[in-house]
Amino acid sequence: MSTSIGQYLLQRLHEEGVRHVFGVPGDYILRWYQQLAHSELTQVGTTREDNAAFAADAYARVHGLGALAVTYGVGALSVVNAVAGAAAESSPVVVISGAPGVIEQREHPLLHHRFGPYHFQREIFERLTCYCAVLDDPLLAARQIDRALAAARRYSKPVYLELPRDRVDTVIHLQPECVFDDDGSDPDALAEAVAETVALLAGAERGAVLAGVELHRYRQQDALAALVERLRWPVAATLSGKSVLSEQHPAYLGVYEGAMGAEYARNVIEDADILLLLGSALNDVDLGVFTARLDPRHMIQARNDEVCVRHHRYPNIRLADFLSALIPALQAPQRDWPAHSLPLSAPGFPEPGDAMTVSRLIGRLNDTLPDDMLVVSDTGDCLFASLELRTHPRTGFLASAYYTTMGFAVPAALGAQLGSGLRPLVLVGDGAFQMTGMELSTAAWKGLNPVVIVFDNGGYSTERFILDGPFNDIAPWRLDALADVFGPLYAFTIGDEQAFDAAWQHALAHKDRPTLIAVKLAADDPSSAMRRLGESLGKTVKGG
Amino acid sequence: MSTSIGQYLLQRLHEEGVRHVFGVPGDYILRWYQQLAHSELTQVGTTREDNAAFAADAYARVHGLGALAVTYGVGALSVVNAVAGAAAESSPVVVISGAPGVIEQREHPLLHHRFGPYHFQREIFERLTCYCAVLDDPLLAARQIDRALAAARRYSKPVYLELPRDRVDTVIHLQPECVFDDDGSDPDALAEAVAETVALLAGAERGAVLAGVELHRYRQQDALAALVERLRWPVAATLSGKSVLSEQHPAYLGVYEGAMGAEYARNVIEDADILLLLGSALNDVDLGVFTARLDPRHMIQARNDEVCVRHHRYPNIRLADFLSALIPALQAPQRDWPAHSLPLSAPGFPEPGDAMTVSRLIGRLNDTLPDDMLVVSDTGDCLFASLELRTHPRTGFLASAYYTTMGFAVPAALGAQLGSGLRPLVLVGDGAFQMTGMELSTAAWKGLNPVVIVFDNGGYSTERFILDGPFNDIAPWRLDALADVFGPLYAFTIGDEQAFDAAWQHALAHKDRPTLIAVKLAADDPSSAMRRLGESLGKTVKGG
Structure with a gap:
């Protein structure tokens, strides 16, 4: 079976659930835009390229994967900040950049939109993404596209694919599907980490959960709810993790952010004798500009590739595997839902004559x-x-x-x-x-x-x-x-x-x-x- | 004599003629903004960072040097495209980025606006600029600032200075001024290139000049006018070089751009038996998307660091040195100004009822x-x-x-x-x-x-x-x-x-x-x- 590089990219995006591609056209990407216009995907034009990247980032967060397509140089370099944001916020965005044709690059070095050696653009995106490839070789292109999409899913980060305009229609012969090596959790480490965690949780008197952004990104919202159902512990969210547990949930305390957050949530989180931190490497915003008082001696931290109990680490444990092993190992709930403060309300609104605050x-x-x-x-x-x-x-x-x-x-x-x-x-x-x-x-x-x-x-x-x-x-x-x-x-x-x-x-x-x-x-x-x-x-x- | 890193940067920008600094504030650059607000320079706020870079680029072109100042990450990465444009267009823009403090970077790796290891930002700008430095060391900072400004002038390209916020007020003790090694033209190569050029020009029957962007950037407009006064040859400009010779000048043909430009200018340039190409490496736009028919066997090309006569090259010759040696070596004009086509006009405008075209x-x-x-x-x-x-x-x-x-x-x-x-x-x-x-x-x-x-x-x-x-x-x-x-x-x-x-x-x-x-x-x-x-x-x- 044969297809073209451009068509295979469209097909794979569609298989991964992408239905909208954001971007602004330009001559190095126009031919792929024409394929896109005749595909099952919808191109959504924005006023500027960075806005397309912000839109693709949000789309990825709510939909699982996002995509944007721009021209070389003027287009791709305009999304650098927004893609860096997607990287920092762990959002899986596929950045597709057109490029001068392979033949053009070889023969005519001073093409418009050029700002230096042509590979500089890829080198810039190597600093923003978890996978980069130039789709210039029909023998490799399908594999590169597959790997890019797998990497975006696996690491929940942006990836970069550069498509020279004379390769859009290049025919590729698809090989039998190749299963990627699975680099899932180490089963022995997982069992040991879960056992230690269960024991520590059972002994807690003032346990609490702090829920972070990776629970959103790896679709672990239901697992969190099931965990909380067992534990009946109070739950706060980091700002990035906000809304990962329904904010109407009886266990929900609000956002924890050191001295910046609400006093009640702060007291519960910082006074916990066991704090279960899920899906977050705490940053300065989460820590209320370092006003947080969190003691690693009382913490169990599970992130996507690691579980840390107090001061020791279990590498090679995925967050989803940890949660799905931990939850059934916990006893049925022994207590009621915790009491906590109510959300802010505005009684008597609107008050005639009062200025807005x-x-x-x-x-x-x-x-x-x-x-x-x-x-x-x-x-x-x-x-x-x-x-x-x-x-x-x-x-x-x-x-x-x-x-x-x-x-x-x-x-x-x-x-x-x-x-x-x-x-x-x-x-x-x-x-x-x-x-x-x-x-x-x-x-x-x-x-x-x-x-x-x-x-x-x-x-x-x-x-x-x-x-x-x-x-x-x-x-x-x-x-x-x-x-x-x-x-x-x-x-x-x-x-x-x-x-x-x-x-x-x-x-x-x-x-x-x-x-x-x-x-x-x-x-x-x-x-x-x-x-x-x-x-x-x-x-x-x-x-x- | 002592000053601070931030103050020295302000002082040197002022000495180089900069009077306006474009940009958007952010917390990693705020302290330097405060110094700027109390200096002789004016901060010009724009709605977005990339627009500040476009403004600084234009300022550099008309004023000699431009400057912009932004915060780390979200600010600096937003100007990548505009700074790449300044690099491609040979515009000397000083990019000043704030950064987390040296101490903060060491102790607290997850600071806001971070998208990867902190040095990634500098590595990105190394691909856009001709000099990059992080001003984190009081022993080096003055020298780095001096070198950055000298490089911007010398190469007419952007430069990048990163200023950690805890180094703005760091005291530096100025050393005796140090003259930079002059890497000016090779005098023997210059003499030989000028002699060969003079001989070729003297033998030309249908000579013409094609004037490029470096004549703007290295302020050689007067030299071009003086050269044309001696030669009395017709002159076309590249699109980037447009307006380097007064467009009202009797020798001016218009913009040459292969098949895209006016037919008359094209004929004069392409039929020349000696074409003197000044200050341009021709790109695809200049070449009318490769519709140009220019024969290197009839060309003398002088760019900022090199003179090419037909197929041989004289390295290490600056454009300004070449022109100032060439002009007095030429004989007084032997002919009248060439005749050429007149600019486009719109007779009878406005014509009632006619739609605009x-x-x-x-x-x-x-x-x-x-x-x-x-x-x-x-x-x-x-x-x-x-x-x-x-x-x-x-x-x-x-x-x-x-x-x-x-x-x-x-x-x-x-x-x-x-x-x-x-x-x-x-x-x-x-x-x-x-x-x-x-x-x-x-x-x-x-x-x-x-x-x-x-x-x-x-x-x-x-x-x-x-x-x-x-x-x-x-x-x-x-x-x-x-x-x-x-x-x-x-x-x-x-x-x-x-x-x-x-x-x-x-x-x-x-x-x-x-x-x-x-x-x-x-x-x-x-x-x-x-x-x-x-x-x-x-x-x-x-x-x-």
Whole structure:
């Protein structure tokens, strides 16, 4: 059986469940775009390439695998930041870059979009992805494509495939399918680690679970719920892991983030005599800028390739294998669900005449957020405010929670909605909106209907709390006027609770187009988490 | 004498003539931003980091050196494409990236904005710049800064300096100034190359000059004019070299670009018995997608580090040294100025009721473009159309003419105006405007006044002529409504000649704010150069 390199790539993406490919065309990828246009996959054009990568990242998170396709140089180098974000956030995105033809590269070195030796682009992506290949050889191409997709799944990281334009139609003869070597868990190490863990859990008096992002990425949400059903321990999430357990679950404490998170969750997590940390290598955001007080002597940490008990390590244990071995080894629950604090609410909203504040906004969303919306947060105050937001089960919350790149949310909402079928609620600051917010025009154009709430406070608020100066100001935009620029779009600028509630209720009732709600906030009204973060980072920047 | 690393960097940028630093703040660069805010340099905030890099690139081209400053990871990785463009276009841009502190990097590996080992960022920029350094050592930092600025000047390429945030205030003790080894021209090789060139030029019957981008970058515009005064030969420019000789000069033929350029210029250049090619390694755009017919047996090529006569090479000769030795060695002119074709004009404009076309637009601009405006063109039809535009002398034309990245022009206009003091005329397609055009809000906010003409034809026109499909469509924007989003801004959408002329005359008469003129064009109305390019590229993409 024979096919072409371009067609095989399309076929394999489809087999892996990919239905949408994000990107901007360019002459080195045009021929593959033409194949794509005649395939079962849909090409989704964005205004800029980095936005395509943000969309593919979100699509990967909710759908299992995402893909983007761009031209050489100007296209691929424009997605470097967004792909680095996917790497940092463990999101399996297939980056497909066109390239000059093999023959062209050999004969005509100074082709447009060239910035150095042609292999420099691949060398850059080797630093962002877990597998890179140039599909220039018909004998290798199918194998390279298979390995790329397997690596994206196995490591939940981006991969890079470069397709020279004179190889798109090159015929390949498929060989018998070859099973990849399975590098699964070491069974003896697994048994020993599970036995030690069971014993430690049985002896715990104040056990707690901290749930991280890999539970999302390796689809272990049900395993977590089953584990919690046995343990009946309180569960907090890291910010990246937020929503991995239903935020309505009786065991759920909220987000743990050292001194930045809620006091109650902090006390439970830090006072635990056994803390079971699942699917996370804690980073500075998770640790509340190193205000966390976690003692490894009381911790069992299971990540995708390793279990650590106190200070010793069991290598070669997959997270999924560990959970599926651990759960049946635990006794049936001996206790009731733990009591814990309730989510933030906003009683009496709207209060006539009251200006909007961040905490009232979050409280109102907690009281009214429908179950069939997922939340996509950008970086900045909205991210820290969303610590206190209770969202939809499962992949109900998406953010660049560790890499913290601004401009993620509006383009990510494209991928989130196409990948999940759920309506996105986007929380975004005004500075981040100026970076990528015009991508909302694509949502309107494609018949999607996100609700975008802009925290409109005249600048880079997070940085104001670290170190302020004129560089934190941004040009004023009248955001509701965007409805005259593109559409269809409902757009509102609101300053008080009554106006917000009217706009929000309008958005919930009108699903035929996107809604943009610019919420005017005072520059000195941060979320409580951001206030704590700003103070803490400020000490570092000022030379602490 | 002692200072700090951050202060020394500011001082040396100022000594090199830099007065504006473009960028977006972030916590790893905030402390240096604070020093910058108290310095003699002005920080210019942009909506996104890549736009800061485009602005710095344009500033470097018109001013001699440009600078941008961003945070680690999310900031620096966002400028990769724009800095690659500066490398491809030989523009000396100083990229300053903040970074986690040296101590933080050592103790806390999982800091936010991290995407891999911390040195990966430097390794990426090593592929885009001619000098990279991490300013982590007070003994080396001053020397590294000096070398970076010298390298940017010497090679007219970007350089990269990474400043860990705990090193901004680190005291350095300045050593006696150290003269860099001069690696100037080899005097014997220079003498021999000049003598051979003089003899060949004297024997030429149909001599011609083709002037390239390095004449701009190494400030050899006066030398070119003096050379032409002696030779009285016709002169064409490459697209990147456009405007290096005044486009009103009697010897000027226009842009040579193989079959894509004007027929008259093509005949003169390709029929020359001696072609003097100055400051350019010809790329595929210059060669009209390889439709050029240039014979090395008739060519003398002088680039920055080498003179090639026919098929032999003289290494180690700088372009400036070659020109200053060659010019006095030539005899006084023996002939009159050559006759050549006149620039395109638009007689009888506006013709009542006539819809706008690309050729009439360019003709009208040729008839009315003031001497004190410089043209900044984006990539696409507007770039090819501008082949036929006659601009202001010297750096009167800026474009991403070889790297051809879209979205260059609107942000570049910021740097062009701040660096030159001249009012920019921006030509940009609607697709490119959707990528970065909102940066016009910064121009309005900062009191600048570019005139932006959008070629509004509903998609990626260049690609339509190569290979069309639904992927070349873009979401419709009503561009004049942007005046309600930000400002102050004059904005017009026009479709016919009378309306265009009214808007254009309004823009020329009202210099108090930017003007945006969206020109509605038929999708099947390309410039003649683009039509030829599209046909030629189409053959390649379709498998020619």
